[in-house]
Amino acid sequence: MNDDLLFSDATRLAELIRTKAVSPVEVMRAHLDRIDAVNPSINAIVTVADGAIAAAQAAEAAVLTGQDVGPLHGVPFTVKDSIDTAGVPTQRGSPIFKGRLPEADATSVARMKKAGGILLGKTNLPEFSYWIESDNLLSGRSNNPWDVTRTPGGSSGGESAAIAAGMSPIGLGTDLAISVRGPAAQTGITSMKATHGRVPMTGIWPRAPRRFWHVGPMARSVRDIALAFSQLQGPDGRDAFATSTVSFDAGIGRRAGHRLRVGWMVGPGFGPVDPEVAATVRAAAGALEAMGIEVEPVGIPALERDFALDVFNxxxxMEMKPAFRDATAGHEDQMYKMAKTMLSLPETSMTDFIDAEQAAERIRDGYAAYFRDFDALITHVLPIPAHKHGVEEFVIDGQTVDATYLQGATVPLNLTGLPGISMRFGTSGDGLPINVQIVGSWLAESTILHVASLLESVSPVRTLHPSL
Known part of the structure; x- marks a missing residue:
């Protein structure tokens, strides 16, 4: 099996295909063979798309006959199983939706295909995309390829595991509070949650609460994320949140003559953080400073006044319970843990709801004040590296917290809609990946991609993929 094909990034694969150095069929067969070899132990891929080889053969013919090809021509991609794929099951991590065949692709999938990508398969997730582990009654539990006794995260955990394990070079996940950035951190890949509305959510379920959901690319390199985002972004005329016509191209640049100013923080306002993780954030800040970028430790007082995770909860x-109730009506015996938990939670009073809305506004204002003076913010993604399966309580830096606290540094970006990149910049004493999060102001994806590319160029990480 050709490791060069399996662990090259999507941009490189597209170049090899475009120059006829390899064929799309060769690339596709290598990934299908890899799925056969390692997916039984990882359980990241839940469906292999029919017609993948035929599509690769058509892509090969297009190259050989000199046709114009897209920037991802012939490159396999995978998709989280909550995102609709025409004629390929989209089962949402639940036996309630077993065998469900969408008639149309989600906008994001259609755009990946338009760029020349070939759908390889669908990836595992928690029931209804709702938890920090990817486990459900229909397709079971996904394992982390760095250590199968640990989780690859959720809700896009199958996607992160598939990419980290060399089963897919690039794919799509969704993010309500943590779900593309956290799994990327647990498996050491790269992902981006763009500004809310930049990528349409059309064809993705659940949509409630619509104002917090995002869909985003997951891959092995910053340039892959930039390339995918350049194809995914823009209104589709169906998602009312997707209105921005601000252009973006895959060239990762910055304003000429502008000296970047970057802050970094691990708290307060995010909850406790493991010392190894905090040290990785400081190392990333130090690396930027060594490049001549103005870097300093910062705080955002609004996050100290209002704990974003509490506000989000x-x-x-109040908005998700009706969607869960409708989906499970008459199928209560097929619900798994999180659907049962969601439906058992007490209703939020209108007074508490309004108070939380006002707190969310204060947090948005707090970030706006921060970005008056800074171009980007470096934080941790998760307070700990990938954890063992099924753990519901953690002791982090001497403080005991429940599992929801893993979302402490990610959920503020869902409340505010701000863009964030998760990328690896360290390794724990146990050999597990540690990622940092690069946060930008509204619509500032180009800035954070530039910062991420700088960090990627000096990353101390040497072991980029697990041995399986």
């Missing part, structure tokens, strides 16, 4: 339950 008071807001989203």
């Amino acid at each position: 008071r807001l989203h339950v």
Whole structure:
């Protein structure tokens, strides 16, 4: 099996295909063979798309006959199983939707195909995309390729595991509070949650609460994320949140003559953080400073006044419960843990809901004040590296917290809609990946991609993929 094909990034694969150095069929067969070899132990891929080889053969013919090809021509991609794929099952991590065949692709999938990508398969997730582990009654539990006794995260955990394990070079996940950035951190890949509305959510379920959901690319390199985002972004005329016509291209640049100013923080306002993780954030800040970028430790007082995770919990339950109730009506015996938990939660009073809305506004204002003076913010993604399966309580830096606290540094970006990149910049004493999060102001994807590319160029990480 050709490791060069399996662990090259999507941009490189597209170049090899475009120059006829390899064929799309060769690339596709290598990934299908890899799925056969390692997916039984990882359980990241839940469906292999029919017609993948035929599509690769058509892509090969297009190259050989000199046709114009897209920037991802012939490159396999995978998709989280909550994102609709025409004629390929989209089962949402639940036996309630077993065998469900969408008639149309989600906008994001259609755009990946338009760029020349070939759908390889669908990836695992928690029931209804709702938890920090990817486990459900229909397709079981996904394992982390760095250590199968640990989780690859959720809700896009199958996607992160598939990419980290060499089963896919690039794919799509969704993010309500943590779900593309956290799994990327647990498996050491790269992902981006763009500004809310930059990528349409059309064809993705659940949509409630619509104002917090995002869809985003997951891959092995910053340039892959930039390339995918350049194809995914823009209105589709169906998602009312997707209205921005601000252009973006895959060239990762910055304003000429502008000296970047970057802050970094691990708290307060995010909850406790493991010392190894905090040290990785400081190392990333130091690396930027060594390049001549103005870097300093910062705080955002609004996050200290209003704990974003608490605000989020008071807001989203009231909106998600009806969607869960409708989906499970008459199928209560097929519900798994999180659907049962969601439906058992008490209703948020209108007083608490309004108070939480006002707190969310204060947090948005707090970030706006920060970005008056800074171009980007470096934080941790998760307070700990990938954890063992099924753990519901953690002791982090001497403080005991429940599992929801893993979202402490990611959920503020869902409340505010701000863009964030998760990328690896360290390794724990146990050999597990540690990622940092690069946060930008509204619509500032080009800035954070530039910062991420700088960090990628000096990353101390040497082991980029697990041995399987």
